[in-house]
Amino acid sequence: MKRLLTLFCVIALLALGGCASAFEHGGKRQAASIVDYLYPDAKEPPKMAPTLTRLRLPVRVGIAFVPGGGYGAGPQEAAKQLLLERVRSAFTQYDTIGSIEVIPSAYLRPRGGFDNLDQVARMFNVDVIALVSYDQIRFNDTNRLAVLYWTVVGAYLIKGDQYDVQTMVDAAVFDVRSRKLLFRAPGTSQVKGSATLAGYGKEVRGAQSDGYVQAVDQMIPQLQAQLAGFKERARSDPGIQVERSDGRHGAGSIGWAAALLLAGVAWAIGRRHA
Amino acid sequence: MLKRAPVTIAAGAICLLLACAGEPAAAAMAWERSAILHGELWRLIGGHVVHFSPSHAGADALGLIAMGLVAEPLTGSRRFALVLGGGALLISLGLLALAPGLSEYRGASGLAVLTTVLGGVLAWRRYPASRAMLACAGLALASKTLWEAFSDLPAGVTVAWQAHLLGAAFGLCAASAIHSSRYQEHHA
Numbered sequence: 001m002k003r004l005l006t007l008f009c010v011i012a013l014l015a016l017g018g019c020a021s022a023f024e025h026g027g028k029r030q031a032a033s034i035v036d037y038l039y040p041d042a043k044e045p046p047k048m049a050p051t052l053t054r055l056r057l058p059v060r061v062g063i064a065f066v067p068g069g070g071y072g073a074g075p076q077e078a079a080k081q082l083l084l085e086r087v088r089s090a091f092t093q094y095d096t097i098g099s100i101e102v103i104p105s106a107y108l109r110p111r112g113g114f115d116n117l118d119q120v121a122r123m124f125n126v127d128v129i130a131l132v133s134y135d136q137i138r139f140n141d142t143n144r145l146a147v148l149y150w151t152v153v154g155a156y157l158i159k160g161d162q163y164d165v166q167t168m169v170d171a172a173v174f175d176v177r178s179r180k181l182l183f184r185a186p187g188t189s190q191v192k193g194s195a196t197l198a199g200y201g202k203e204v205r206g207a208q209s210d211g212y213v214q215a216v217d218q219m220i221p222q223l224q225a226q227l228a229g230f231k232e233r234a235r236s237d238p239g240i241q242v243e244r245s246d247g248r249h250g251a252g253s254i255g256w257a258a259a260l261l262l263a264g265v266a267w268a269i270g271r272r273h274a
Numbered sequence: 275m276l277k278r279a280p281v282t283i284a285a286g287a288i289c290l291l292l293a294c295a296g297e298p299a300a301a302a303m304a305w306e307r308s309a310i311l312h313g314e315l316w317r318l319i320g321g322h323v324v325h326f327s328p329s330h331a332g333a334d335a336l337g338l339i340a341m342g343l344v345a346e347p348l349t350g351s352r353r354f355a356l357v358l359g360g361g362a363l364l365i366s367l368g369l370l371a372l373a374p375g376l377s378e379y380r381g382a383s384g385l386a387v388l389t390t391v392l393g394g395v396l397a398w399r400r401y402p403a404s405r406a407m408l409a410c411a412g413l414a415l416a417s418k419t420l421w422e423a424f425s426d427l428p429a430g431v432t433v434a435w436q437a438h439l440l441g442a443a444f445g446l447c448a449a450s451a452i453h454s455s456r457y458q459e460h461h462a
Binding site (some may be wrong): 084229241242251252253254255256258259260261262263264266267268269271272273 | 320325378408
């Protein structure tokens with residue numbers, strides 16, 4: 001009987017150890033890099049020609065998440081749309097921005113480069129695109145209470161797992177025609193917490209979503225500040241031309257009727273006084 | 275005709291050639307307020323020789339050449355070239371100062387009106403027999419805005435009457451300056 005009890009305890013410990021090791025400990029990263037997207041095969045630094053950036057106000061803006069690498073990289077599509085909607089609603093009051101189009105990730109090809117950006121800009125009829133890249137790292141650890149997981153009930157009641165989710169998002173605003181970076185703004189967040197073994201997955205997914213939301217919320221005021229700074233810079237930067245598209249286009253036209261009349265007058269004078 | 279008015283023919287030919295060169299050339303030379311204020315000063319002159327459409331260029335070139343053939347022989351080619359160049363510059367600067375809502379301007383009609391007033395005033399003095407015809411033409415031109423509704427301009431483009439007014443004013447000044455200098459030469 002004693003041997004049987006010992007064997008049961010060993011099997012139970014091994015089984016619980018197996019459960020615990022089924023969860024990832026250490027860390028996990030989700031990232032989408034703007035450099036990988038725009039310069040996929042760059043082995044040398046891109047050559048920048050000194051081109052003039054022309055912005056016609058009000059500017060039509062597109063906003064999109066940089067496509068990540070593979071399925072499950074980054075937030076889900078619905079979450080991405082909600083995050084981009086938050087950014088859009090923060091910029092609707094600007095008279096210099098005509099429209100903001102939220103571009104679904106499906107329209108951007110991973111490692112698509114500026115060619116893909118041009119296609120998307122034409123498809124959505126936008127002049128400027130804000131590309132949001134992200135980098136989220138999740139660290140997982142167990143605390144001393146995790147030892148109580150072996151009681152089985154403890155796996156449901158004791159918060160023996162800890163997580164630390166660090167998120168960085170970065171919006172880079174590009175003029176599509178000149179391919180020039182106009183301005184950029186980052187946002188960061190850190191979400192920490194603990195969870196039971198049974199509820200760990202759900203808690204961590206929530207923490208990751210919160211991380212993106214908090215980082216985007218921090219990014220928005222920085223983006224607004226950068227936009228204000230860009231407006232000031234555009235006034236003095238000879239490489240940037242800003243004009244209102246509702247400004248009048250004037251033609252110096254005398255019209256065919258007047259031109260024919262003048263031709264007749266000239267012909268008559270020439271004939272009389274030749 | 276080329277011997278009689280070489281500057282006029284050259285100016286008209288440049289307008290027509292640039293109309294054939296297409297939109298990139300026209301966009302690079304058009305009078306654009308923000309571009310000029312950023313230092314692209316060639317647009318002060320370039321805007322007067324590029325147009326919005328070939329039809330627009332054709333009408334302006336015809337008007338310019340027609341009255342240039344009257345005005346240039348009466349002023350002399352060198353003086354006429356100076357008047358045209360100076361007129362283009364002053365009209366452009368005038369548009370910058372007097373038409374703040376204007377973002378872009380293209381067309382030789384400012385120069386055509388300048389040439390018309392210059393040629394008309396000089397011909398009025400030189401050829402008294404043609405005064406009735408010149409008066410009729412002047413009246414017709416004054417009411418030409420009625421015809422502007424039929425001009426072949428793209429949507430969103432309106433006739434910049436300020437350029438015509440500035441051209442007429444400069445043409446009048448040039449005509450009186452030329453007339454007074456000739457008067458002085460005659461009585462010297």
